[in-house]
Structures are given as structure tokens and as C-alpha cells.
Amino acid sequence: METTFNLGTIDWLIIFIYFVFVLGIGWALKKYMKDASAFLEAGRSLPAWVTGLAFISANLGALEVIGMAASGAKYGMMTVHFYWIGAIPAMIFLAIFMMPFYYGSKARSVPEYLKLRFDEKTRGFNAFAFAIMTVFSSGISMYALAVLAQVIIPLEINWHILGMQIGEFDFYLFVSALIVLVYMVLGGLTSAIYNEVLQFFLIVIGFAPLVIIGLIDIGGWQGLKEKLPENMIHTWSVAGSPDANPMGVEWFGILVGLGFVLSFGYWCTNFLVVQRAMAAGSMSAARKTPLIGAIPKMFIPFLVIIPGMIAVALTNIDALELPLKEGTMQTDFDKVIPILLVKYMPVGALGLGLTALMASFMSGMAGNVSAFNTVFTYDIYQSYIVPNKPDNHYLKVGRWTTVFGVLVSILTAYVARSFNNVMDFLQLIFAFINAPLFAAFLLGMFWKRTTGHAAFWGLIGGTVAAAIHHGLTLPASAAVGIKGGYISLIHTYPSEMAQNFWTAIYAFATCLILTIVITFLTKKLKTDDQLRGLVYSLTPKVVDDSRYWYQKPGFLAIVVGVVALALSIIFW
Amino acid sequence: MGLDIKIPIGLMFSLLGIILTIVGIVTNNNPEMYQQSLGHNINLWSGIFMIIFGLFMLLTSNLIKKKKITLE
Numbered sequence: 001m002e003t004t005f006n007l008g009t010i011d012w013l014i015i016f017i018y019f020v021f022v023l024g025i026g027w028a029l030k031k032y033m034k035d036a037s038a039f040l041e042a043g044r045s046l047p048a049w050v051t052g053l054a055f056i057s058a059n060l061g062a063l064e065v066i067g068m069a070a071s072g073a074k075y076g077m078m079t080v081h082f083y084w085i086g087a088i089p090a091m092i093f094l095a096i097f098m099m100p101f102y103y104g105s106k107a108r109s110v111p112e113y114l115k116l117r118f119d120e121k122t123r124g125f126n127a128f129a130f131a132i133m134t135v136f137s138s139g140i141s142m143y144a145l146a147v148l149a150q151v152i153i154p155l156e157i158n159w160h161i162l163g164m165q166i167g168e169f170d171f172y173l174f175v176s177a178l179i180v181l182v183y184m185v186l187g188g189l190t191s192a193i194y195n196e197v198l199q200f201f202l203i204v205i206g207f208a209p210l211v212i213i214g215l216i217d218i219g220g221w222q223g224l225k226e227k228l229p230e231n232m233i234h235t236w237s238v239a240g241s242p243d244a245n246p247m248g249v250e251w252f253g254i255l256v257g258l259g260f261v262l263s264f265g266y267w268c269t270n271f272l273v274v275q276r277a278m279a280a281g282s283m284s285a286a287r288k289t290p291l292i293g294a295i296p297k298m299f300i301p302f303l304v305i306i307p308g309m310i311a312v313a314l315t316n317i318d319a320l321e322l323p324l325k326e327g328t329m330q331t332d333f334d335k336v337i338p339i340l341l342v343k344y345m346p347v348g349a350l351g352l353g354l355t356a357l358m359a360s361f362m363s364g365m366a367g368n369v370s371a372f373n374t375v376f377t378y379d380i381y382q383s384y385i386v387p388n389k390p391d392n393h394y395l396k397v398g399r400w401t402t403v404f405g406v407l408v409s410i411l412t413a414y415v416a417r418s419f420n421n422v423m424d425f426l427q428l429i430f431a432f433i434n435a436p437l438f439a440a441f442l443l444g445m446f447w448k449r450t451t452g453h454a455a456f457w458g459l460i461g462g463t464v465a466a467a468i469h470h471g472l473t474l475p476a477s478a479a480v481g482i483k484g485g486y487i488s489l490i491h492t493y494p495s496e497m498a499q500n501f502w503t504a505i506y507a508f509a510t511c512l513i514l515t516i517v518i519t520f521l522t523k524k525l526k527t528d529d530q531l532r533g534l535v536y537s538l539t540p541k542v543v544d545d546s547r548y549w550y551q552k553p554g555f556l557a558i559v560v561g562v563v564a565l566a567l568s569i570i571f572w
Numbered sequence: 573m574g575l576d577i578k579i580p581i582g583l584m585f586s587l588l589g590i591i592l593t594i595v596g597i598v599t600n601n602n603p604e605m606y607q608q609s610l611g612h613n614i615n616l617w618s619g620i621f622m623i624i625f626g627l628f629m630l631l632t633s634n635l636i637k638k639k640k641i642t643l644e
Contacts, residue, residue: 010591010595013591014588014591014592017584017587017588017591018584021580021583021584024580025575025577025580028575028580029574029575031574032574032575050577190575194575194577194580197577197581198577198580198581198584201581201585201625205585205618205621205622205625209609209614209617209618213609213610213612213614216610216612217610343608344608344609344610345608345609345614346599346605346606346608346609346614346615347595347605348591348592348595348596348599348614348615348618349592349609349614349615349618352588352592352618
């Protein structure tokens with residue numbers, strides 16, 4: 001199957017118009033960037049629907065789109081667990097219980113909240129880990145864009161500039177980095193958020209025709225079901241034991257590992273998404289942000305997972321052939337979306353689909369760069385390097401941090417290209433650091449006795465526990481090494497995903513227990529007065545000022561919860 | 573923030589919608605082109621949908637609201 005795109009003039013025109021608008025938004029925002037808060041926090045002024053769409057769009061980067069389509073092809077409907085159970089409950093919890101502290105405390109970032117609630121070292125640990133993680137994620141996103149672009153739009157570039165050879169990979173990398181750099185330097189966080197909203201609509205409008213035509217071709221949902229094995233079209237009914245489903249996971253791992261530890265850890269503590277809610281214009285808008293985002297989030301599986309399933313169903317009836325990964329005998333499921341675009345979309349609609357894909361790569365980068373900017377400027381630069389300067393100074397530093405962040409991302413993209421193992425290793429370390437995070441936040445927000453020392457050592461302990469658990473276990477049919485088992489092998493999981501879920505469960509439990517024990521052994525250093533607005537029992541309950549009952553976060557939360565539950569039952 | 577995001581979204585989708593609609597109308601008599609999309613003129617349908625969406629965004633944006641206020 002040919003994956004090279006035959007782009008017409010119209011397709012190029014559509015891509016070009018998109019770039020003009022992306023840069024135009026940055027240019028139009030420039031005059032509003034008068035202080036550091038406008039640049040790094042979007043001036044806390046955006047309406048809830050904008051921050052809500054950005055909230056899920058920041059997570060809908062191209063790696064997610066391509067990864068979820070690939071997962072749909074490999075595991076089928078079970079992939080929706082990453083949405084319905086693996087996102088919605090956490091988003092509701094963030095909106096109802098956690099947003100009042102994040103937004104109400106006036107903290108400018110998640111690490112800053114940790115400093116207010118706990119202490120300097122807990123903030124430092126989180127800030128440095130997060131800053132490094134975002135820059136690397138941004139670099140990986142750029143790398144993936146350049147790799148995909150050179151496969152689908154070959155431009156035959158071979159330039160020699162200043163003695164350096166510039167190929168297609170370099171060209172795509174630098175062009176995309178430059179565009180992101182320009183609109184981020186001009187408009188800061190607002191630019192990133194606005195482009196995420198733009199990208200959201202592009203993905204929906206660009207991919208919907210693909211799904212519709214694909215479904216018509218395969219004979220609708222019924223036809224799709226008939227052409228796939230039984231265990232690929234259910235979500236929970238095949239989750240009784242790991243042998244019953246292609247994912248190799250069981251209901252407890254999904255419910256607790258994915259649905260609770262990993263999901264709450266990501267959606268409730270990751271500054272990349274929480275930052276979008278913190279940019280909202282009021283407490284009510286901040287709390288509605290995750291809930292408004294949750295509505296499209298529930299239906300995104302139909303746009304990204306169904307194409308993967310359609311592709312596999314088509315190969316099952318020999319109507320499509322998926323390519324193999326270079327140099328292996330394994331099917332390359334990452335190419336599902338580009339292949340279906342080529343198969344079904346005529347010139348015009350093809351350009352639109354491709355633009356949507358590119359938009360999601362760029363906003364994947366920009367989202368990480370914007371979160372990096374804020375954490376670096378406020379939590380590292382202002383806290384440890386040059387404190388107590390006038391606001392204008394930090395605005396300038398914020399701008400330069402953007403340049404710095406993009407440059408390091410480019411560097412990372414080259415590292416990713418040359419040393420794939422380095423990237424796997426780093427992502428593993430980040431997974432260890434993230435796994436216990438939610439335990440510290442949960443105790444910090446709902447138990448006023450929790451001390452800073454306890455939270456810090458709980459986090460370190462949880463990270464170590466994750467590493468130890470990973471070192472003692474291995475997924476079935478994997479070799480000892482980066483996949484685990486490097487300490488000694490005491491347990492084998494049916495799949496890598498099952499191992500991930502359980503690593504998270506052990507890390508969370510360790511952090512929870514350690515933090516509770518150390519809290520009792522250490523003195524409470526913060527007075528109740530200092531903890532006002534940061535801890536549940538010491539904060540007055542938020543009274544929502546929405547005019548109508550159906551605009552209140554509580555009502556929205558119920559609607560979102562009921563719909564997610566209904567979807568889970570329909571596709572049981 | 574001073575810029576209403578509905579304005580660029582509305583402009584971009586209206587513009588892309590007009591382009592796709594024109595492409596769709598011009599190529600409507602060309603069944604070969606739409607063979608791959610099972611005979612459906614995707615360009616025309618997406619184009620019309622995008623124009624409606626773009627106009628909806630523009631009509632509900634600050635651009636229109638501000639004008640109304642100044643007229644009153």
C-alpha cells in the first residue's frame with residue numbers, strides 16, 4: 001500500500017492558509033503581552049469553552065492521535081478505557097474538588113502550589129522533573145512530525161548550507177520548530193491555547209469524513225463487528241481475565257491502575273493540562289474547564305480508535321494491506337491514519353486531513369513549550385536563579401525561555417533520532433516519577449496534618465518503589481532490560497500494559513503509606529492560617545456564581561458522569 | 573485576552589469552506605475523482621459544513637457584538 005501523498009495545489013493551499021492563520025493569531029496577540037502574567041498565564045482571562053477545548057486538545061497531540069489509532073488496530077474497543085474510565089472520572093474530580101485549591105490559591109503553577117502547601121524541596125523536585133519532561137516530550141513530538149512528514153510528503157531536499165547537509169528530516173524539523181517558536185514568542189500561553197482550539201476543530205472536521213466513509217465502506221458498525229474477532233468489539237465484558245482480551249489486562253488493573261492511579265495522576269496533577277484550567281477568567285470558568293473538555297473527550301474515541309479498527313477489518317477481508325515496520329516482520333500500525341487518508345480522501349479533503357494531523361503535531365509541541373515556559377520562569381528562574389526583579393524582567397525571560405525550550409526540543413529530536421534507547425529510558429524514568437504524584441496531592445489537599453517532609457520523601461519513595469517493581473517484573477515474551485527484570489525476575493505479567501498499571505499501583509500505595517507514616521513522625525511546620533485556601537477542611541466551600549442551575553459545575557459533572565457510564569454500558 | 577478566538581476560527585473555516593465548496597462544485601462531474609470516497613463528493617459536503625460552522629463562529633463573535641453596541 002502506497003503511503004506517499006499525491007498532493008494537489010489545493011492541498012498545499014489549505015496547508016498554507018492554516019500556517020498563515022497560526023502565525024496571524026500570534027501576531028494579533030502580541031500587543032496584549034504587556035506583563036509576565038499575560039504571557040505565562042494568559043492573564044487568567046479566557047472563557048471556559050476555550051480553556052475547556054484546549055484542556056483536551058493539549059492532550060490530543062499527534063502522538064496521541066496516531067498512538068490511539070494504532071492501539072485501536074491492535075486492541076480494538078478496549079482502547080476506550082483510556083477515555084471513559086481513564087480520563088472522565090479524573091476530570092470530574094479535578095473540576096469539583098481540586099480546582100478550588102489550584103485556582104483559589106493564586107498559585108501560578110502546579111509546582112508553586114506544592115511550595116505553598118508543602119515546602120521548597122517538594123516544589124523543586126516537581127518543577128525540575130516536569131521541566132525536563134516537557135522539553136523532552138516536545139522534542140519527541142517534533143521528531144515524530146519530521147519522520148512522518150518525510151514519509152508522506154517527500155520533497156527531495158538535499159541542501160548544503162555552511163558545510164552542513166540539510167535533508168528532508170532537518171527541513172521539516174526546522175520549519176515546524178520555527179513556526180511554533182514564532183507564534184509562541186509573540187503570544188505566549190494564549191497563542192498555544194488558541195491554536196489548540198483551532199486544532200481541535202480541524203481534527204474533528206478533518207477526520208470525521210474519514211470515519212464516515214470508512215464505516216460506509218465496511219458496512220456500518222454492524223459490518224465492522226462482523227469482520228473483527230469478538231474480543232475486539234467489547235470494553236468490559238472481555239476484561240474478566242487477561243487471557244480474554246488482546247490487551248492482556250484484567251478489570252482490577254484497568255479500574256485501579258489506569259482508572260485511578262494513572263488517570264488521576266495525569267489529569268489532576270500534570271501542569272500541561274491543569275495550566276489550561278488555571279488560565280480561565282474566573283473560579284467558575286476554571287472549574288467548568290475540565291467538564292466542558294470532558295464532553296468532546298468522551299466522543300474522541302470515535303474519531304481516533306474507530307479508524308484503527310476499520311483498517312484491521314479491511315485487512316481481514318483483504319481490502320487493505322498495512323505496511324511492515326522497517327526491517328521487521330511486524331505490522332506498522334502507526335501508519336493507519338495516513339494510509340486511510342490516502343485511501344479514502346480525494347484532493348481537497350486530503351489536504352484538510354493532513355492539515356489536521358500537522359496541527360496536532362505542532363500543538364503537541366507548543367503545549368509542552370508553554371507549560372515549560374511557566375514552570376521554568378516562575379519555579380526555577382524566579383525561585384532559584386534571579387528572584388526579586390520587576391515584572392518586566394520575567395516577561396523578557398519568559399520570551400527567551402521559549403527560544404531556549406524550542407532549541408532544546410530540536411536537540412532532543414536529534415537525540416531521539418540517533419539513540420532510540422535513550423528516549424525509552426527517559427520515558428521510563430518519567431513514568432516512575434509521575435506514578436506516585438497523585439498520592440501526595442490527595443493527602444496534601446484533604447488532610448491538613450500532612451507535612452512537607454512527608455510529601456517529599458513519600459514521592460521519592462514512590463518513585464523508587466516504581467523502579468523496584470519494574471526491575472522485578474517483566475511482560476510475557478519480553479527480554480530482560482528496558483522492559484524490566486533488571487534486578488531479578490519474580491513475576492511475569494501477561495502484557496506490558498498490565499505491568500505499567502501495576503507499577504503505578506505499587507508506586508501510589510508506597511507513596512501513600514510513606515507519607516502518612518512520616519507525617520506522624522515529623523512536626524507540622526505550617527500553621528492552619530498558612531494552609532487556608534490550600535486544604536479542603538480549611539477552605540470555605542466555593543459558591544458557584546453561575547446564573548442558571550444548568551451552568552453550574554455540579555450539574556455538568558453529573559451529566560458528564562452519566563453519559564460516560566451510558567457509553568460504557570452500550571459498548572460493554 | 574483582547575482577541576476573540578472566534579474571529580480567526582470563523583475566518584479560517586469560512587475561507588477553507590469556500591475553497592472546498594468551489595473544488596467540490598467544479599469536480600462534481602468527475603466521478604473518477606470521487607471513486608475513492610465511494611462516490612461521495614466529500615469536498616462539497618465538508619466545504620458547506622465548514623462555511624456554516626465558520627459563519628456561526630463569526631456571527632457569535634465579538635466582531636458582531638461590538639458593532640451592535642456601537643449602533644445602539
